[in-house]
Amino acid sequence: MDFIFIDRATKRFQTFTGDKERAEHIKKKTAQLQVVYPNFEIYYNFNNPPEEELGSDWTQNQDIYDIAIFNFNQLGGEILSAWNPNR
Numbered sequence: 001m002d003f004i005f006i007d008r009a010t011k012r013f014q015t016f017t018g019d020k021e022r023a024e025h026i027k028k029k030t031a032q033l034q035v036v037y038p039n040f041e042i043y044y045n046f047n048n049p050p051e052e053e054l055g056s057d058w059t060q061n062q063d064i065y066d067i068a069i070f071n072f073n074q075l076g077g078e079i080l081s082a083w084n085p086n087r
Helices: 020-033 050-054 064-074
Strands: 002-007 012-017 040-044
Touching: 002 020, 002 064, 012 020, 012 050, 012 064, 020 040, 020 064
Parallel strands: none
Antiparallel strands: 002 012, 002 040
């Protein structure tokens, strides 16, 4: 399953390839991140390359998901782990 994590505020995106379990984990974390960062979204099954779907003014950054998790954790409160499906 292919999916994409986007940050509408900075027009950056990160692509992921993984199984359904990984996709569900990232979807759950994205919902939690959206409380603080409402510009973050996740989409599944893009038909075209992300640049075609989003537009040429978007850039790929394969670190934005991990950076978002790190910044979220710096705020205090619930700690999110990037890849542990049990957190």
